[in-house]
Amino acid sequence: MxxxxxxxxxxxxxxxxxxxxxxxxxxxxxxxxxxxxxxxxxxxxxxxxxxxxxxxxxxxxxxxxxxxxxxxxxxxxxxxxxxxxxxxxxxxxxxxxxxxxxxxxxxxxxxxxxxxxxxxxxxxxxxxxxxxxxxxxxxxxxxxxxxxxxxxxxxxxxxxxxxxxxxxxxxxxxxxxxxxxxVYGPWGRPDMAPLLFLRALARGEPLVLHAEGRMRRDFTxxxxxxxxxxxxxxxxxxxxxxxxxxxxxxxGHGEPVALGDFVGLLERHWGTKARVTSVPAGAAEMASTWADPSRLERETGFRPRVSVDEGVARLVAWYREWTGVARGT
Ligand code: NAD
The missing domain is CATH 3.40.50.720 (NAD(P)-binding Rossmann-like Domain)
Structure with a gap:
């Protein structure tokens, strides 16, 4: 095509x-x-x-x-x-x-x-x-x-x-x-939470978390x-x-994850603890997003299947390679 x-x-x-x-x-x-x-x-x-x-x-x-x-x-x-x-x-x-x-x-x-x-x-x-x-x-x-x-x-x-x-x-x-x-993964957007968090972790800088990490996102x-x-x-x-x-x-993956838990996964795969600064959520932010992916599956036979744990592992592996930082200390 x-x-x-x-x-x-x-x-x-x-x-x-x-x-x-x-x-x-x-x-x-x-x-x-x-x-x-x-x-x-x-x-x-x-x-x-x-x-x-x-x-x-x-x-x-x-x-x-x-x-x-x-x-x-x-x-x-x-x-x-x-x-x-x-x-x-x-x-x-x-x-x-x-x-x-x-x-x-x-x-x-x-x-x-x-x-x-x-x-x-x-x-x-x-x-x-x-x-x-x-x-x-x-x-x-x-x-x-x-x-x-x-x-x-x-x-x-x-x-x-x-x-x-x-x-x-x-x-x-x-x-x-x-x-x-x-959406998250290798070659991702530096303005979005997954890479913002990972960059802060890698540099040992404070990681800015909205609403004490309670907001949930359907990471895909x-x-x-x-x-x-x-x-x-x-x-x-x-x-x-x-x-x-x-x-x-x-x-969407269909399984929302609290941002605090997402940070926990990043910490585990990166190998260091984050220094977290909590700020209130902005008016433009949804408290939670959660997809029902069944229509996509009905129409195409496909539904997102990479677990957040596996996805974060692949994101972290790419980030190490991309930045040349071997691992957390
Ligand atoms: P991205 O910013 O990485 O990609 C968008 C691209 O559009 C950029 O490369 C940019 O240079 C280009 N662009 C911007 N304005 C342009 C213009 N006027 N003319 C031509 N090119 C222009 O974003 P992404 O995450 O890859 O998102 C792709 C699409 O998916 C976007 O429409 C976005 O709104 C949508 N989307 C993304 C997410 C997500 O989580 N990443 C979630 C919901 C929707």
Whole structure:
């Protein structure tokens, strides 16, 4: 299959590209690289692992640049699109709100337009567990009400789901929105808790824990997430009497873990005790996230399966190799 992957230099994007290439697909990866905030060196390292792989082409480009996106579609001639590029993070500074909307909302419409024009067979796009609100009954099911997001990022992801539904309805464009739950693993995001914690542990610095570690997250290992993306990509939804070819799927492990317990696992695998500083939880934070992954399993035969213990062991092994720090002391 010819696949256009946006956000290809990102954490999940690089893992998805690797898997697509390993099975012989042709991939055009698009990413804004240094034009997006975050760790550019890490993005370049992820890309370096992909470049040179047969079937892979990279195009540096921003979703807010309509001409560049058009060029990406023309070059890729995609049968499938995996859209992962986004402004990420639930704690968006207020002054960055317009930039979130530019990339996550206007950029998303451009991707939808590109898919419509190119008659793409399936668009798989990243939504988020952040669409669920504080009042959602746990475990979160896809049919739960999602009209009370706690942060702008979650609101943009919900907007994506609604826009994808409209395009599927109007243009019969098959679309699948994946609600990812706290993804972690090798080549992960330095702004997210797993790597923030690990870095503090490795440097012997205080580790900042919200709400005394009682918040719970449904940590989902990145290999499981990449596998889920491919399984979904291969199975576009169909137009039925019940509605347009659009669906929403949780991609989560289904076993929430308290952040304090996650730190405990990191300590065990790293080999040192953390120095913990506790701070109150922010208003943008959910107290708990918990996926019901049964719809994904029903539709694809797959459910995330890497245990948090194994996932943390693999994260720590990668971190040692990546940083060259042999082990905790
Ligand atoms: P990431 O930040 O590592 O990757 C996103 C990539 O998008 C980056 O490489 C960045 O350079 C690129 N990008 C940002 N703005 C861009 C723009 N305007 N044009 C082109 N490229 C741009 O994030 P990730 O963790 O790999 O997340 C991938 C997707 O999954 C995102 O849509 C994110 O919202 C979603 N998601 C992630 C998680 C998680 O736990 N990691 C959870 C829920 C949802």
């Amino acid at each position: 010819r696949v256009l992957v946006t956000g290809a230099a990102g954490f999940i994007g690089a893992h998805v590209c690797e898997r697509l290439l390993a099975r012989g697909d042709t991939v055009l990866g698009l990413d804004a690289l240094e034009r997006a905030p975050g760790d550019v060196a890490l993005r370049r390292s992820r890309l370096a692992r992909l470049s040179g792989t047969r079937g892979f082409t990279f195009l540096a480009g921003d979703l807010t640049d309509a001409a560049r996106l058009h060029e990406a579609f023309a070059l890729a001639r995609p049968e499938g699109v995996v859209h992962l590029a986004a402004r990420v993070g639930v704690r968006a500074p207020d002054e960055e709100a317009p930039a979130y909307a530019d990339t996550n909302v206007t950029g998303f419409v451009r991707v939808l337009e590109g898919c419509r024009e190119a008659k793409v067979a399936h668009l798989v796009y990243a939504s988020s567990s952040s669409v669920y609100g504080a009042a959602t009954p746990a475990p979160f099911r896809e049919d739960a009400p999602v009209d009370q997001p706690l942060n702008l990022y979650g609101a943009t992801k919900r907007a994506n789901e609604l826009m994808a539904h409209a395009y599927s309805h109007l243009h019969r464009l098959p679309t699948s929105g994946l609600r990812f739950f706290t 290992f990145v290999d499981d997430v990449a596998e889920a993306v491919l399984r979904v990509l291969d199975r576009p939804p169909r137009l039925t009497s019940e509605g347009p070819p659009h669906r929403l799927l949780n991609v």
